[in-house]
Amino acid sequence: MIAFEGVQFRRGDRQVLCGITLEVHRGETVALVGRSGAGKSTILKLINRMLEPADGRVLVDGRDTRAWHPTVLRRQTGYVLQEVGLFPHMTVAGNVGLVPALANWPQERIDKRTFELLDLVGLPPREFAARWPDQLSGGQRQRVGVARALAADPPVVLMDEPFGALDPITRAELHREFGRIQRQVRKTIVLVTHDMREAFTLADRIGVLDAGVLVECGPRSMLEASTHPTVMTLVESAFN
């Protein structure tokens, strides 16, 4: 579904990514782990063409991102940010229904879809649809962010530290919800986190980034067996 082939990315003189090669299969959840500045978010932005590679190619659905129209590509790619980025001048329903509205769905269909999604993320629509973002708790806001990303039923969902700003109890609750939702919708998900425990909980495979290099990528068992010092440190952190 998504493939990186020898991708290089520079910002000024700084080499942000070097030679990333990675494949994400349809319906699979891949977590990217690494410390801040390791290049995790850059990988997400290369997928929906918010950025373009300096060298190599990024393929989505077998097609180079540079051949996709950015608007078309982004509407097929849900995106959840750490800061959520809900639009403060729109209600919860307005935020969730935004992408369908941009795609000119009829209002009836938008409303139906919005209610479905709010149900899916565990926010009763009758209670929450008309609320404003600043009337929600952090966890509720993040749920709305997930619903918004899923609104137009995109095959791919990108999540940038989606649970990073939440307290541990809410985070654990949302981790359970994530599993439930993913079993229902079966999306291709690329998730960025600095928390190895979260990665183990949510992902089928985990990629570890260190200074722009993908040093390891595989299921939990493979990472636990790794001898790479960065991977070992991260794996250890998950058991503390």
Add this chain to the structure above:
Amino acid sequence: MASLFHFWSLHASELWTLLGQHVALVVVSTAAAVAVGVPVGIIAARRPRVGAPIAAAASIIQTVPSLALFGFLLPLPLVGGVGARTALVALVLYALLPVIRTTAAGIRSIDSAILEAADAMGMTPRQRLTKVELPLALPAIMAGVRVSAVVGVGTVTIAAASGAGGLGEYIYRGLSMVDATVILAGAVPVAALAMVVDGGLLVIERALSARRPLSRITRVVAAAAAVVAGAAVAIAATPGTERIVVGSKNFTEQVILGELMAQAIERYAALPVDRRLNLGGTFICDRAIQSGDIDLYVEYSGTALTAVFKQPVQRDPSVVLEEVRRLYADSGRSMLMPLGFNNTFAILVRGADARARGLTRLSQLAEYAPGWRAAFGYEFLERPDGFRGLANVYGLRFREQPRVMDLTLVYRALSEGQVDVAAGDATAGLIDALNLSILEDDRQYFPPYDAVPVVHSSTLLRYPEIGAAIARLSGRVTGNVMRRMNYDVDARRLDPAAVVSMFLDSLDRGV
């Protein structure tokens, strides 16, 4: 206070017209500033390199005193000229800065996560602007609009100086009549209007920043604004029928003469008249009649010769009249018969000083001048038949550089002892009212200043009855008559329209 309400009730329909013009100017100029300022503000927020110089230019314009800005614009082609056009250009220039600033600030202050989300949602740049950036910046933009509109209410007052109308007319009229009631008659509604505009826009601003479906509110506001703007424009544009436009300069006698011309045309020619009184000095009136913004005003023969046509000074009254008649005729304007008085310059001293020193003639002044201070109107200092020639002929040298003052303030400055000598008009009503003495021009320095109506020739061709109506006045407005009418308005605080109407009544009765 009672006199203020009395004035308003006497002038009710005029008050509403001026208020309508005032509101129309504010609404139209603010709307134009939004139409220009919001896009510029967006550009300024996106590309500081393009936006910064524009914002800087707007800041510089903001620092130009408004009266000076009107002065700059008046002589310019296309944007200039007497009337609402110049005023609108100046008002828009003033209103731009707050709108540009708040738009740019409002857009720049949007959280980057929100913009990233908008991009990641697959919004096109236009969708991002209209669905996210503008709605979020709207409360800030409204705050800028509010500032612009309130500043505009004040600035429009000054626009009356360029003949745009509005409540400033009362303020100017009051200033030239030294009548606090008339000043307040304009100033109080302006202040009230500023508060209403500020309060109204604040309510809208609050409503916009409240959490409500924005699109609906925006639509309501836009509809309301459109209705108000439409109504205001309609009010301002109603005098669509052909009207004779009478102008005047900005001092009492000129306002009376303007009123006299207007009433004579209404009374004897039965034509509708628009009054654009208090326009400004000679220069503005001359320009207005040349451009056809006004159809007629009353000029003085000596002023026309030297100030309008830049000819050398002449002293023979009939030679001056002939010369001026020819010069006007050559340039599309017609000079009618003189009204009957000569408003020459009068060099004035306090009556008490004159009596104490036996001072009656200008040739005696040189003796006292070195110990005295003088004040003159701006025109008198500049023109060739003004101060410089006078000083030569009479050998005058004052204690210090003569002070430049508005003509309307000179008499009071003299009577209150701020200066000891002043140049005024021979027909000024305040001369008697303030007990001032005119020194006789015993060396015949001042040229004649016979009051003559000047009419745009094409107007006279279309409405020959105007010529006939004004001819009924020729020779009837003597120096005594003029001084008394000036006195009635300046000292007795009578309404110019009433004074003129009484004079015309007495003429009609053959008194």
